Amino acid sequence: MLGPHVPELRALELLVLVSETGSLSAAAAELGITQQAASSRLRTMESLVGASLVDRSRRGSLLTPTGELLVQWSGAVLAAAAQMDAGIAALRADRRGHLTIAASLTIAEHLLPGWLVALRARQIHAGLTPTEVTMTATNSERVESLVRTGEVDLGFVEGPDAPADLHHRLVGTDTLVVVVGPKHPWVTKPSRRVSATTLAATPLVVREPGSGTRMVLDRALQDLGTVGPALELSSTAAVRAAVAAGAGPAAVGAHAIREDLALGRLVKINVAGLDLTRRLHAVWRGGVQPPYGAARDLVSWAADHPA
Amino acid sequence: MLGPHVPELRALELLVLVSETGSLSAAAAELGITQQAASSRLRTMESLVGASLVDRSRRGSLLTPTGELLVQWSGAVLAAAAQMDAGIAALRADRRGHLTIAASLTIAEHLLPGWLVALRARQIHAGLTPTEVTMTATNSERVESLVRTGEVDLGFVEGPDAPADLHHRLVGTDTLVVVVGPKHPWVTKPSRRVSATTLAATPLVVREPGSGTRMVLDRALQDLGTVGPALELSSTAAVRAAVAAGAGPAAVGAHAIREDLALGRLVKINVAGLDLTRRLHAVWRGGVQPPYGAARDLVSWAADHPA
DNA sequence: ACATGGCACAAGGCTACCTTGTGACCCCAC
DNA sequence: GTGGGGTCACAAGGTAGCCTTGTGCCATGT
Numbered sequence: 001m002l003g004p005h006v007p008e009l010r011a012l013e014l015l016v017l018v019s020e021t022g023s024l025s026a027a028a029a030e031l032g033i034t035q036q037a038a039s040s041r042l043r044t045m046e047s048l049v050g051a052s053l054v055d056r057s058r059r060g061s062l063l064t065p066t067g068e069l070l071v072q073w074s075g076a077v078l079a080a081a082a083q084m085d086a087g088i089a090a091l092r093a094d095r096r097g098h099l100t101i102a103a104s105l106t107i108a109e110h111l112l113p114g115w116l117v118a119l120r121a122r123q124i125h126a127g128l129t130p131t132e133v134t135m136t137a138t139n140s141e142r143v144e145s146l147v148r149t150g151e152v153d154l155g156f157v158e159g160p161d162a163p164a165d166l167h168h169r170l171v172g173t174d175t176l177v178v179v180v181g182p183k184h185p186w187v188t189k190p191s192r193r194v195s196a197t198t199l200a201a202t203p204l205v206v207r208e209p210g211s212g213t214r215m216v217l218d219r220a221l222q223d224l225g226t227v228g229p230a231l232e233l234s235s236t237a238a239v240r241a242a243v244a245a246g247a248g249p250a251a252v253g254a255h256a257i258r259e260d261l262a263l264g265r266l267v268k269i270n271v272a273g274l275d276l277t278r279r280l281h282a283v284w285r286g287g288v289q290p291p292y293g294a295a296r297d298l299v300s301w302a303a304d305h306p307a
Numbered sequence: 308m309l310g311p312h313v314p315e316l317r318a319l320e321l322l323v324l325v326s327e328t329g330s331l332s333a334a335a336a337e338l339g340i341t342q343q344a345a346s347s348r349l350r351t352m353e354s355l356v357g358a359s360l361v362d363r364s365r366r367g368s369l370l371t372p373t374g375e376l377l378v379q380w381s382g383a384v385l386a387a388a389a390q391m392d393a394g395i396a397a398l399r400a401d402r403r404g405h406l407t408i409a410a411s412l413t414i415a416e417h418l419l420p421g422w423l424v425a426l427r428a429r430q431i432h433a434g435l436t437p438t439e440v441t442m443t444a445t446n447s448e449r450v451e452s453l454v455r456t457g458e459v460d461l462g463f464v465e466g467p468d469a470p471a472d473l474h475h476r477l478v479g480t481d482t483l484v485v486v487v488g489p490k491h492p493w494v495t496k497p498s499r500r501v502s503a504t505t506l507a508a509t510p511l512v513v514r515e516p517g518s519g520t521r522m523v524l525d526r527a528l529q530d531l532g533t534v535g536p537a538l539e540l541s542s543t544a545a546v547r548a549a550v551a552a553g554a555g556p557a558a559v560g561a562h563a564i565r566e567d568l569a570l571g572r573l574v575k576i577n578v579a580g581l582d583l584t585r586r587l588h589a590v591w592r593g594g595v596q597p598p599y600g601a602a603r604d605l606v607s608w609a610a611d612h613p614a
Numbered sequence: 615a616c617a618t619g620g621c622a623c624a625a626g627g628c629t630a631c632c633t634t635g636t637g638a639c640c641c642c643a644c
Numbered sequence: 645g646t647g648g649g650g651t652c653a654c655a656a657g658g659t660a661g662c663c664t665t666g667t668g669c670c671a672t673g674t
Contacts, residue, residue, distance in 0.1 A: 001320070001337070002385065003392045005399060008315040013308070019544065025620060030308070037663050039622070044661085050399045056621060058671045066398060068542055069444055072416040073391040078309065079566070080387050084380040085310045091373060092312060092357045109379040121570050137376055235375055237326070259386075263428050331652065344632050346652065351630085365640045365651055 004048075009081055011045045012074040014038055015053060015063075019071045022060045083113035090116060090135035098132040099294050102146045103156040104212050105236070106253055107280060108137035111172065112156065115302050119294065122301070131294040141210035147283050154295045155283045156302075158212030160219040166283040171302040176216060176251040176276035179266040181244050187267050196224060196274040203230035205242045205250040216278045217251050240266065251276060311355075316388055318352045319381040321345055322360060322370075326378045329367045390420035397423060397442035405439040406601050409453045410463040411519050412543070413560055414587060415444035418479065419463065422609050426601065429608070438601040448517035454590050461602045462590045463609075465519030467526040473590040478609040483523060483558040483583035486573040488551050494574050503531060503581040510537035512549045512557040523585045524558050547573065558583060 007015075010031075017027035018038075028038035046053050053067035063071060087108070090101070103112050112135065120130045136146065140157040147155040147166060155166075162168040178199065180186050186194055200221045206229045207214045213236075218226070230248040233239050236256050243250045244265045260266040282299045284291060314322075317338075324334035325345075335345035353360050360374035370378060394415070397408070410419050419442065427437045443453065447464040454462040454473060462473075469475040485506065487493050493501055507528045513536045514521045520543075525533070537555040540546050543563050550557045551572045567573040589606045591598060 002316060002388060003396060005395045006316065006388055006392045008317065009309060009313065010315065023620070033662095034664060035621070036623090036665085040662070049395055058620060058669090060620070065444065068544065069394070069398075069412075069415060070391070071544070073387075073394055073420065076387040077384060077391060080380075080383040081309060081313055084377070084384060085313045087376070087380055088312045088356055089310060091376075105376075108376060113380065118569060125570055137372065237375065237378075262425060263432055330650090332650080341633060342652075343634085343654090346654095347631075363652060365638090367651070 005050065007045045007048055009078070011041055012070075012077060014041055015045065015067065016071055016074050016078065018042070018054060018061055019063050019067070022062065024054070024056070024061050082117050086116035086120065087113040087135070090133045093132045093134045098134055099154065099292060099298075100134045100136075100152040101154045101156070102136040102138060102143040102152040104140045104143055104158045105137055106158055106212065106256075106278075107156040108135060110255055111280070111302070115298055115305075118301055118305070119298050122297070123294075133294075139208070139210045140212040140215070144283065147285055150285060153284065153291055154298070156280065157283055158278050158280050159215045160277070161279065162281045163283055166285060167288055168281040168283045169299055169303055170279060171282050171299065172280040172306045174253060174255070174278050174280070176213065176278060177254045177257065178249055178251050178269045178271050178276075179243055179257060179261075180249045180269055181246040182264055182267055183246060184249070184267070186249070186269050189269075191270060192267065193270045193272060196221070196271055199249065199271050199274070200224035200226055203227055203248055205229070205231045205233065205239050205248050207236070207239065208232055208234045212278060213251065213253065216276060220274050220276055253278070312357065314352045314355055316385070318348055319377075319384060321348055322352065322374065323378055323381050323385065325349070325361060325368055326370050326374070329369065331361070331363070331368050389424050393423035393427065394420040394442070397440045400439045400441045405441055406461065406599060406605075407441045407443075407459040408461045408463070409443040409445060409450040409459040411447045411450055411465045411587075412444055413465055413519065413563075414463040415442060417560075417562055418587070418609070422605055422612075425608055425612070426605050429604070430601075440601075446515070446517045447519040447522065451590065454592055457592060460591065460598055461605070463587065464590055465585050465587050466522045467584075468586065469588045470590055473592060474595055475588040475590045476606055476610055477586060478589050478606065479587040479613045481560055481562070481585050481587070483520065483585060484561045484564065485556055485558050485576045485578050485583075486550055486564060486568075487556045487576055488553040489571055489574055490553060491556070491574070493556070493576050496576075498577060499574065500577045500579060502579055503528070506556065506578050506581070507531035507533055510534055510555055512536070512538045512540065512546050512555050514543070514546065515539055515541045519585060520558065520560065523583060527581050527583055560585070 014027055017030050018024055021027050024038050025035040028035045042054060051066045052064055053070060055062045055064055116133055123130045140159055143155040143157050144163050146152045231242055233242060236252060239250050239252060240257060240260060257266050261268060282302060289296060321334055321338060324337050325331055328334050331345050332342040335342045349361060358373045359371055360377060362369045362371055423440055430437045447466055450462040450464050451470055453459045538549055540549060543559060546557050546559060547564060547567060564573050568575060589609060596603060
């Protein structure tokens with residue numbers, strides 16, 4: 001829950017613009033509002049935070065140290081918001097004549113928005129008009145089929161290997177982590193370590209077949225003889241909740257549960273000798289190179305900037 | 308600049324709460340507003356984003372896939388906002404009877420808010436009432452003096468070494484990066500590499516004396532015979548702007564210029580054989596252990612969770 | 615001296631939000 | 645079957661916040 005002293009995004013944006021332009025009226029002009037509106041918005045923000053943020057003078061405005069601090073913090077918030085903006089823009093974009101992408105949920109959530117922001121920034125920096133991108137988020141299996149049928153220009157999938165019949169390029173890897181609820185018996189094991197065979201013999205909370213996470217897990221356990229799942233759910237959030245409630249162990253992407261681990265809602269279990277590496281690939285049809293200029297840029301940026 | 312389709316923080320928060328509680332009215336209750344207000348807020352958010360985010364049913368509400376995606380993105384935005392909230396709370400807190408902290412600017416900006424959020428979460432998780440923290444952000448020199456005079460309970464400083472006459476504990480390290488503007492002659496050097504002596508013989512854009520960044524730089528260059536600075540500025544933002552405009556090279560913390568590097572506003576230069584490591588220390592007066600329970604928790608959490 | 619640029623104050627209108635009141639619907643328990 | 649608890653939507657009304665227009669002041673610079 002957010003306290004009552006946090007300004008809204010638009011107010012933070014204004015403060016950052018004031019810091020960059022050194023003037024209230026210039027910042028207002030950038031936002032397309034009047035100077036008076038900016039002045040008042042800033043005032044309410046100052047009374048909200050409880051400190052003066054801007055030193056107004058007759059020839060411009062300079063931030064106070066507190067203001068600078070807030071600008072830094074706003075930077076992080078607005079960077080995340082910019083990623084969301086890119087994601088929303090991709091969800092909204094008109095589907096014709098633009099670059100269409102399908103991505104697995106993990107990639108759509110955590111990686112793709114950042115890539116889109118970077119692509120856009122680079123295009124603007126190069127004097128181009130930014131490409132409009134349309135994004136579909138679905139599981140890896142369906143992403144591959146969308147690429148095969150040509151419904152999208154470019155796909156991003158996750159799984160143990162690259163798909164065989166599509167051109168691809170590795171754009172990242174991550175590793176699944178095995179977690180249990182805080183009251184699970186494994187929590188008391190020495191160094192919280194269990195063997196791969198123990199894991200394979202335990203009913204797990206898993207994602208639906210066709211998801212990259214599920215494929216990696218099935219592949220890792222296939223030689224150990226699997227037992228049926230305890231529960232099969234179609235979103236990571238549902239898996240997290242089920243595991244926290246004690247439904248059984250699960251293997252999930254590390255970033256999705258960082259906060260749960262810190263708060264003790266979930267506990268990480270070490271599993272010896274099990275390869276839970278998930279490979280993230282860009283995939284496309286046709287030539288060896290990704291199709292368009294923008295798609296090519298996006299793929300090479302992604303490949304060069306692992307998470 | 309943020310597009311017009313990004314909801315405000317409160318709206319995002321509502322969506323996350325709906326996702327967690329599975330009910331519009333429950334989410335509304337948590338926020339202290341009526342169910343109708345929540346319903347309308349959600350509606351405007353949906354028309355803003357241009358997609359339906361929640362499937363309303365007679366017994367609860369479930370997010371659509373798009374809604375889930377937005378929740379994930381909101382997670383990043385709200386996490387950053389929570390850090391800002393913690394920071395603002397520390398700026399606002401009443402100074403008596405609470406834990407008072409002074410921190411160098413870098414730490415106050417990038418690290419401390421996260422630590423405060425974690426401390427608060429752990430205290431709540433342990434059933435304690437969270438400690439109110441008061442924070443002052445200033446340069447390392449003044450932080451040390453505030454700790455010495457007892458005006459604050461705990462300090463966080465950065466510099467080449469730990470301060471000699473205070474108890475301390477290492478809570479992180481980072482490395483300064485040498486950058487120049489995109490049109491600087493060094494950009495064309497092979498592998499963008501210059502020698503330490505070349506750097507020492509060049510007038511630099513520096514922070515004011517007393518800042519940790521400055522101390523690290525002075526210390527690293529002291530045996531090479533320094534030339535006077537090109538410009539002396541009292542904030543990292545000012546340094547970044549000056550360097551980008553071509554005022555000369557500067558050494559700055561890596562995280563502060565990540566975006567500038569990606570956009571090509573600044574270019575990183577490799578300097579051979581120069582130790583620009585900055586050590587981040589918690590410092591306190593009195594016993595070998597940090598004073599209070601909360602302060603001790605904070606320090607050990609910080610030490611155990613490097614950035 | 616006068617234009618320019620920067621900010622604050624004041625008044626007015628509009629919009630958007632929130633609250634109260636109400637209705638429809640479903641599930642469950644009795 | 646029927647009433648109670650729960651969910652959400654619709655409607656009406658008030659309020660408050662925000663934005664715009666209009667104005668004044670002051671410093672700088674030409």
